[in-house]
Amino acid sequence: MxxxxxxxxxxxxxxxxxxxxxxxxxxxxxxxxxxxxxxxxxxxxxxxxxxxxxxxxxxxxxxxxxxxxxxxxxxxxxxxxxxxxxxxxxxxxxxxxxxxxxxxxxxxxxxxxxxxxxxxxxxxxxxxxxxxxxxxxxxxxxxxxxxxxxxxxxxxxxxxxxxxxxxxxxxxxxAERAEREQHLLAEQARAEERRRLAGEMHDVVTHRLSLMVLHAGALGVTSAEPAVRTAAEDIRREGAQALDELRDLVGVLRNGTEIGGARTLSPAEPGDPARLVEESCSVGVATELVVDGDPARVSPTVARTAYRLVQEALTNVRKHAPGASATVSLRYRDDGLDVSVGNTAAASPPDPALAGSGSGAGLAGLRQRVELVGGRFEAGPAPGGGFRVGAILPAYVPTAEGTHCDPGARGR
CATH class of the missing domain: 1.20.58 (Methane Monooxygenase Hydroxylase; Chain G, domain 1)
Incomplete structure (x- = not known):
């Protein structure tokens, strides 16, 4: 030396x-x-x-x-x-x-x-x-x-x-080292908040916009009035453009670009999968809901994860498998929840504007969300040309929210 x-x-x-x-x-x-x-x-x-x-x-x-x-x-x-x-x-x-x-x-x-x-x-x-x-x-x-x-x-x-x-x-x-560490912690917190914001935007806003585009497309096909068809096409086109812009924004948030004015999102209440099934049926996608067991067996965090999985899976069915039917299965057990969303093969080619509006991170985001609560995620082609998305979730995730909303969860 x-x-x-x-x-x-x-x-x-x-x-x-x-x-x-x-x-x-x-x-x-x-x-x-x-x-x-x-x-x-x-x-x-x-x-x-x-x-x-x-x-x-x-x-x-x-x-x-x-x-x-x-x-x-x-x-x-x-x-x-x-x-x-x-x-x-x-x-x-x-x-x-x-x-x-x-x-x-x-x-x-x-x-x-x-x-x-x-x-x-x-x-x-x-x-x-x-x-x-x-x-x-x-x-x-x-x-x-x-x-x-x-x-x-x-x-x-x-x-x-x-x-x-x-x-x-x-x-x-x-002092300089402590300042650098504090800066790094703040950057990590901002990055985590951006990822969470991107996930919420992808799961919630994309779902609503895709419903709007499908409603507008159905109205343009069934209406006999030219003005209504023109307005419906305008709505469909603007909705598809909004989906493209949302995809870009979600990509920016996931890649860590600074976004000013972002606030911390508070956890939403668990949604009802039955409402998602009704919305899917209302836009022409035949969807069946199968529920087995008591939903009260799982904590709010697990229920919200299941809701997001069903929401994303039905959104993908509407975008990529027009004319297909879907089945949503929820099996509540004492030690967890089995979620499955399967669809048959598409009856017609998908709408290019709607199919190309995704960010490409939906299934990856679902896998991450499921693994964060300790579950196991599965997604892949199903027999007959369809597609299936499923997850096995635990009944309880040890978070402050879950304990507050479900006092008996620790005793399970």
């Missing part, structure tokens, strides 16, 4: 700051060299100045090589300590003008190291340099306090501000 290389400095402002600090401390060390004592060892009078300037300019490499820079500054501090103890005047003047007994750039190195190193490493480096700078084995009011202020204090202050920055960034990220 290849480790990502650190940048030379995080930003241009950091680069300017590091170079400025390096030149400033180099100038300060040169001033100390000009005004104070010089080293007197074998390395020459400028040995201390050269060592300080090298430490100053290692600051510009701190963001790329933080561990190496801290290790170098620590090694220079130990070399200065050894020179002062064992070889006075070699690397540190016998009477230095500055009170620091570590490299003068140390406070800056420690304050910036907290940005690129982990907390434990910074504390270890600061602790070692604090011991070297304060020299607790020979405490001195001119050395010990100043050594602690130049090592421990900048490291602790920098660690505090770095921890505060990370905390604020964490809180900011958490």
């Amino acid at each position: 290849t480790t990502a290389r650190r940048p030379l400095w995080p930003s241009r402002s950091d680069a300017c700051w590091l170079f400025f600090a390096a030149f400033a401390f180099s100038g300060m060390n040169a001033l100390f060299f000009a005004l104070g004592d010089r080293t007197t060892g074998s390395l020459g009078p400028a040995a201390g100045l050269a060592l300080q300037v090298v430490c100053d300019f290692t600051l510009v490499l701190l963001f790329r090589f933080p561990v190496q820079v801290c290790a170098f500054v620590t090694a220079v501090a130990f070399a200065m300590l050894a020179s002062d103890v064992f070889a006075p005047g070699l690397l540190v003047p016998r009477h230095p003008l500055a009170l620091l007994t570590v490299p003068t750039i140390t406070p800056v190195v420690l304050s910036q190291a907290a940005r690129v190193l982990d907390r434990r490493t910074v504390l270890w480096v600061a602790g070692i340099l604090a011991v070297v700078a304060s020299r607790p084995w020979t405490p001195d009011w001119a050395v010990t306090p100043f050594g602690l202020l130049s090592t421990a204090l900048p490291a602790l202050v920098s660690l505090y501000f770095e921890a505060r920055r990370q905390l604020l960034q964490s809180l900011r990220d958490r």
Whole structure:
């Protein structure tokens, strides 16, 4: 695994700051060299100045090589300590003008190291340099306090501000993540509402419009008055166009396009399948209703699902099988409901305008509706050229509505 290389400095402002600090401390060390004592060892009078300037300019490499820079500054501090103890005047003047007994750039190195190193490493480096700078084995009011202020204090202050920055960034990220999650939940709720709205429009409005188109077509065929036939054809044509537009709108809602002003739909009361059978008979489709058992055995949610299945199936019979007869069978059992809608073969070709008005999602929507209540859906050709749509539904679906409307449902 290849480790990502650190940048030379995080930003241009950091680069300017590091170079400025390096030149400033180099100038300060040169001033100390000009005004104070010089080293007197074998390395020459400028040995201390050269060592300080090298430490100053290692600051510009701190963001790329933080561990190496801290290790170098620590090694220079130990070399200065050894020179002062064992070889006075070699690397540190016998009477230095500055009170620091570590490299003068140390406070800056420690304050910036907290940005690129982990907390434990910074504390270890600061602790070692604090011991070297304060020299607790020979405490001195001119050395010990100043050594602690130049090592421990900048490291602790920098660690505090770095921890505060990370905390604020964490809180900011958490707030942004919560906002994104809230937005996603809102989008999911809107998408679910659109799908529900599309299902209701497909099941209810398409049913009514198809009845209107069939009534208008029957009126145009049976009426002897030309004006009535013309009006009936206009109604049929406009109804077919409305079905096409409704199909497009249902497709838009199912595909998730934003629709403004959509309100939450409240669950409708379960309809009576007998009314659907009467409407089907009124438009010339011979429909028989067979009911076995007590409808009160099933919860309102299951009854509404059965109603939608019968409604969609009879709508498909009127659109795709003109002249066919249909049979609606409802068998209520203690543990559920069997729904079946079958039709015979079509006696004539379907009306192209009416047959092409569907959205193509009717049976898929029925399957989804049935599976949501825990039922099993079936649809396919029947013997003799007809078609059959059926479902096996449970008696009770554990929803708040079902419990409210059917208090005894949980006991089943």
